[in-house]
Amino acid sequence: MASGKRLADMRLLFLGDMVGKSGREAVWNQLPDLVETLKTDFVIVNGENAAGGFGITKEIFQNTLDAGADVVTTGNHVWDQKEALSFAPYEERFLRPANYPKGTPGLGSNIYDARNGARVMVMNLMGRVFMHPELDDPFACVSEQLETIELGKTVDVIFIDMHAEATSEKMCMAHYLDGKVSAVVGTHTHCPTADHQILDGRTAYISDAGMCGDYNSSLGMDVEEPINRFVTKVSRGKFEPATGPATISGVGVEIDDSTGLAITIQPLRLGPRLDNVMPW
Numbered sequence: 340m341a342s343g344k345r346l347a348d349m350r351l352l353f354l355g356d357m358v359g360k361s362g363r364e365a366v367w368n369q370l371p372d373l374v375e376t377l378k379t380d381f382v383i384v385n386g387e388n389a390a391g392g393f394g395i396t397k398e399i400f401q402n403t404l405d406a407g408a409d410v411v412t413t414g415n416h417v418w419d420q421k422e423a424l425s426f427a428p429y430e431e432r433f434l435r436p437a438n439y440p441k442g443t444p445g446l447g448s449n450i451y452d453a454r455n456g457a458r459v460m461v462m463n464l465m466g467r468v469f470m471h472p473e474l475d476d477p478f479a480c481v482s483e484q485l486e487t488i489e490l491g492k493t494v495d496v497i498f499i500d501m502h503a504e505a506t507s508e509k510m511c512m513a514h515y516l517d518g519k520v521s522a523v524v525g526t527h528t529h530c531p532t533a534d535h536q537i538l539d540g541r542t543a544y545i546s547d548a549g550m551c552g553d554y555n556s557s558l559g560m561d562v563e564e565p566i567n568r569f570v571t572k573v574s575r576g577k578f579e580p581a582t583g584p585a586t587i588s589g590v591g592v593e594i595d596d597s598t599g600l601a602i603t604i605q606p607l608r609l610g611p612r613l614d615n616v617m618p619w
Contacts, residue, residue: 348596349457349496352379353524354589357389358552358559359580363399365587366551367406374407377619381453383461385500385526387413392560392580394419397426400433409451410434412463414502414527415470436465436502438480448484450494457495460488466503478515485519490599499523506546513544521599522592524548529558531588535604543601549588554612556581586610591618
C-alpha cells in the first residue's frame with residue numbers, strides 16, 4: 340500500500356452524469372445519507388450536465404463537494420458554462436478529460452486522500468469514436484500517465500471515468516488497462532448498462548453507470564424537442580432538462596486493500612421508474 344496504513348477493503352462510490360436541477364438536487368439531498376449508510380471511503384460524481392443539462396458552474400461544483408463528493412469529473416460538455424474555464428485551473432478536485440490538448444485549463448487526473456487513508460488516483464478520459472476525433476489518443480494518454488503511477492506502489496487505487504459514446508471504445512480501454520487499474524467506468528450515454536463485471540486481471544468495469552436525472556425523458560431532457568427533431572428534422576428550440584423526480588444511478592466498487600484491484604462492482608439506482616438496487 341502506498342500510504343503505509345492498514346486499510347480495510349475500500350468502498351468507492353461513483354455517480355453518473357448529473358442532469359439539470361432535478362438530477363443535481365437529488366444528488367445533493369441523498370448523497371450525505373448514502374455516504375453514511377454505505378460506509379463509503381471515496382465518492383466521485385460526474386457533473387458535466389449539471390447546469391441546465393450543459394456544463395457546470397462553480398456553485399454547482401462546490402455544492403456537490405459539500406454534499407460528500409471527493410472529486411467531480413466531466414466530459415464533452417465541460418466548457419459549456421464558460422465560467423468553468425476560470426475555476427478549473429485552481430480547483431484540484433475538478434477534472435476535465437485528460438486527453439484534451441496540452442495547455443487546456445485544469446487537471447485531467449490527480450491523486451487524493453480517501454477517508455480510510457488510501458491514496459486514490461482519479462483520471463478522466465474522453466473517447467473519440469462518434470465524438471471528438473480531434474482529441475489526443477486516450478490510450479496513449481493513459482499509458483503516459485501510468486509510466487510514473489503504479490497501482491499498489493505509487494497509489495492504492497486508480498479509477499478511470501471513461502466518457503465515451505462507443506461501448507467498444509470503453510470496453511477496449513478496460514481490457515487495455517486490465518490488471519493495471521482498479522476500475523474503468525463508462526459515462527456519457529446516460530443509460531445504465533447491465534454488464535458490470537470484474538475482468539480477468541481484476542479490474543472492475545461497466546459500459547455506462549447511467550445518469551442522475553429524470554428518467555421520464557430523453558436522456559434527461561424533456562422529450563418534446565428531441566421528438567420534434569426526429570420527426571421534422573427542424574429545430575424549434577433548445578433542449579431543456581426534464582424536471583420530474585430524479586433517480587440516482589451509479590456503481591459501488593469494493594477494492595482489495597492489498598492489491599488495489601477490484602473485488603466487486605455493483606450498480607446503485609435510487610429513485611422512481613427504474614428498479615432500485617444498492618451495491619451493499
